[in-house]
Amino acid sequence: MSIIQLKGVSRTYVMGKETLAALDSVNLDIKEGEFLAIMGPSGSGKSTFANIIGGLDKPSAGTIIVDGEEINKLNDRKLSKYRNKKIGFVFQSFNLLPTYTALENVMVPLILSGESSKIRRQKAEDCLKSVGLDGRMDHKPNQLSGGERQRVSIARALVNDPQIIIADEPTGNLDSKKSEEIVALLKNMNRKKKITLIVITHDPNVAHEADRVVQMHDGKIGRAT
Amino acid sequence: MKFFDYVALGFKNIWRRKSRSFLTIFAVVIGAISIIIMLSLVLGAKQVATHQLESIDGLTLMTVSANPEIQNSGNLINTDTYGDDTTNKLNDSTVETIKQILNVLDATPIAGVWVKSISLEGSDKKYRANIVAYTPGTKVLNIPVAAGRSLVPEDMDKIVIGSELLRNLGYSNNPGDIIGKKLVLYTQEYVDWGADPPxxxxGDNKEYFDNIQNQPHNVTxxxxxxxxxxxxxxQNYITMGFGKRIMTSxxxxxxxxxxxxxxxxxxxxxxxxxxxxxxxKSVYIKSLMTIPDNNVRNxxxxxxxxxxxxxxxxxxxxxxFNQSATLILDKQDNLARNGYSSILLRVDKTENIESVAKSVKQLGFGVQTAKDMLDQIKKIFNLIGLIIGAIGGIVLxxxxxxxxxxxxxxxxxRTREIGILRACxxxxxxxxxMFIFEAGLLxxxxxxxxxxxxxxxAKIMxxxxxxIAISQGVPIQNIISFQPWLVISVIALTTLIGALAGLLPAIRASRxxxxxxLRYE
Incomplete structure (x- = not known):
């Protein structure tokens, strides 16, 4: 069952007189519960692809259907809700709020969705436990190692029970051992909770763990010819 | 996001940048203080003015003056205005006419009595004093006393003194001790009270008439x-009966x-x-004819x-025939000549103030109601308040x-932070x-x-x-009054101003x- 369907999706930028196509008529189907890796050189449009599926960016043309919903037609409020509930982002540079503790960071999506404070605390604690950060909940990001920070990110991405996790170069700032742990963690979530996992990566070791690898170049699916 | 979360987030973010937030808040504090204190002063002063009138039950009082042109003199007990030759004088029949007007409870004439100076018996120090004659015992004016008693209509050489004279004579702290003491009023001429002039x-009495000015004249x-x-x-008070006497030279x-x-x-x-x-002569001449000698006859x-x-x-x-037989003791009733300074009347109900004022005006006199005076005072204070509010507004x-x-x-x-939140x-x-709340919170x-x-x-002030008031003998307490509505309004105002100030930056952030x-470093 395809949970994500992209049909003729393009994303173009206009810079003065030039038009740049970050994505060029992309067609892709992603199955529910699939672990998909997306590889390609810099500027191939991988991040744009991830942002568009995640609802952080809107396509200039084409349709994206996620779980039966045409997300390219959603207004800001509905799209934000989509991001909040159905998507979990994991970034290369972690993107945690520096003045908040790990626990508070994980609670952010729940605060945004108006969850009561007791419930959100409980859920956040559970998520942090599930990524193995029991004893680190009250630490701020600058008191955590890179690996720990990424775990907090993952916990945050998981806290609202999303259907899809989008990880953009999640191991880019980690050493090989930590990278392994993170990928293992993500794959675990994918298998156990049946969360569709889309990982953008340079690292072939990471891609190796995926169910399917898709290559991108110049905004198009497929290898460069 | 819940309301409470916005507020908590706002506090957290303000606390994050303590020094900057402190300075910003400090500016608002100054603006708020200036508005609150100065407006409270104005309100307090208004209250004091109203209270003063209310203490003599002044709202139904009305002052009638001979000159219809004179509208507002700032004092209900008006001793300034005399009729000039072109207006009608205020005299006893006028008082009766006024009393007959519908809805007038009672009326009393008011006259300013002039003396050169005043001193406490036994002391040489002379002071100026403002003496007002009125008719006590009417329903018009009941002058409240702090010590001793009020005047009664029969009183002749009795006086009730005001706090200014009390202070000058040095009895502000013990007014009770001055009761019974005597005051000497220095008059310009001999008056119809006390000894007759010599x-x-x-014969030559030029010196007498020259010196008569320098002879001491006084009334005790x-x-x-x-x-x-x-x-x-x-103001110091005597009865009209006594006033007439000492206004008669x-x-x-x-x-x-x-x-x-x-x-x-x-x-x-x-x-x-x-x-x-x-x-x-003719008889005698005839009898002289019997004498022969002409010289002897002549x-x-x-x-x-x-x-x-x-x-x-x-x-x-x-x-x-001598000059003394033509001497008479001439009495000049100056009060009758000039007329009363004003007539003070009381209206039976506040609803009737308008109609009584109209009736009096129709008689050709000038009218000033307590309400007019109060309205004037209020207008002035409102203007002051407005100006002060404007200054405070500029500060804000x-x-x-x-x-x-x-x-x-x-x-x-917080650009990055905004990106993260959007992603979540x-x-x-x-x-x-978020940003509007933070600004409003400031x-x-x-x-x-x-x-x-x-x-x-305010407490200190x-x-x-x-x-200061006590040392001056002024019975004003607590000039600054804090009204609840003022408190709420000012806080609402500063919060609103803050929120409005944050509006454009907030919209910019949201876009x-x-x-x-997320890419922003």
Whole structure:
């Protein structure tokens, strides 16, 4: 069952007189519960692809259907809700709020969705436990190692029970051992909770763990010819 | 996001940038304090003015003056205005007419009594004093006393003094001790109370009339009461009966009528005597014919004439023509000549004030109601309040600029954070509200802190103000009053200003592209 369907999706930028196509008529189907890796050189449009599926960016043309919903037609409020509930982002540079503790960071999506404070605390604690950060909940990001920070990110991405996790170069700032742990963690979530996992990566070791690898170049699916 | 979360987030973010937030809030605090304190002063002063009128139950009082042009003199007990030759004077019949007007409860004439100076018996120190004569015992004016008693209509040489004179004489702290003491009123001339002036001497009396100005004239009165606040503190009160007496001057005068009469009597008498003489002459001359010697006859005739002349002079002298006989003690009633200063009347109900004022105006007099005066005072205070409010508003405007600056800086600093929040599912509205709340919170805190400081300041100012008031003998307590509505309004105002100041930066932040925001270093 395809949970994500992209049909003729393009994303173009206009810079003065030039038009740049970050994505060029992309067609892709992603199955529910699939672990998909997306590889390609810099500027191939991988991040744009991830942002568009995640609802952080809107396509200039084409349709994206996620779980039966045409997300390219959603207004800001509905799209934000989509991001909040159905998507979990994991970034290369972690993107945690520096003045908040790990626990508070994980609670952010729940605060945004108006969850009561007791419930959100409980859920956040559970998520942090599930990524193995029991004893680190009250630490701020600058008191955590890179690996720990990424775990907090993952916990945050998981806290609202999303259907899809989008990880953009999640191991880019980690050493090989930590990278392994993170990928293992993500794959675990994918298998156990049946969360569709889309990982953008340079690292072939990471891609190796995926169910399917898709290559991108110049905004198009497929290898460069 | 829940309301409480916005507020908690706002506090957290304000606390994050303590120094910057402190400075911004400080500006709002200054604006808030200036508005609160100064507006409270104006309100307090208004209250004091109203209270003063209410203490003499002044709202139904109305002052009638002879001159219809004179509208507002700032004092209900008006001793200034006299009718001039073109307007009608206020006299007793006028008072009766006024009393007859529908809805007028009662009326009393008011007269300003002029004396050169005043001093406490036994002391040389002289003071100026403003003396007002009125008719006590009417339903019009009940002057409240702090010590002693009020005047009653029969009182003659009695006086009730105001707090200004009390202070000058040094009895502010113990008004009760001045009751029963005597005051000496120095008048310009002899008045219809106390001794008569001495009679001028016979003959050359130029020196007498020159010096009469320099002779001491005074009237002694007894202090029976001391006034509390509520009326003009410079006024001192006597009864109208007594006032009339001391406004009536007494002088010896050579009466022209009498003089003319006397002279006429004299010439009549002389005429009569001369006629007699003439009649006798012919008889005598006949009797002289028996004497042969001409010289002897002439001598005898001359002697006879001399005898008659002497006789006539003696008789004329005996008839008593001298200047003293023409002296009369002339009394000049100055009060009747000038008319009363004003008439003070009381209306039975406040609803009838308008109609009574109209009736009085129709009679051709000037009218000033207590309500008019109060309205005037209120207008003045309102104007002052407006100006002060405007100044405070300017200060707050400048503080708002600080908030705008603060928020603009915040949105730049937190660009990445905005991107993260958007990625986690924040709508544009959420981002916008976050910053508006924070800005509003800055305003709110400024207003609240300003309020707390204002309370403290007001307490100090009231304590100081009360000390000053007591030392001056002025019965004003707590000039600064804090109305609840003022408190709420100011905080609401500062919060609103803060929120408005944050509006544009917040909208700008909400429109940031999430992808670019996440890339921001």
């Amino acid at each position: 009679k001028p001497p016979e 009165v007894e202090i029976v009461g001391v006034v509390t606040g509520g009326v003009d503190e410079s 007494k002088n010896w005068k050579y009466d022209d009528q009498k003089m003319k009469q006397l002279k006429e009597n004299q010439s009549q008498l002389e005429e009569q005597l001369r006629r007699e003489q003439a009649e006798q 001598e005898l005739f001359d002697e006879w004439n001399k005898e008659w002349d002497k006789n006539i002079s003696e008789q004329l002298a005996a008839a008593g 405007f400048v503080a708002a600029l600080g908030i705008i600056n603060n928020m603009i800086m915040a949105t730049y600093e 599912g924040a709508t544009r509205g959420t981002i916008r509200n 305003g709110f805190l400024g207003g609240a802190i300003g309020l707390v400081i204002s309370f403290g300041l 009231n304590i100081v103000g009360n000390q 940031m592209d999430p992808v670019e925001a």
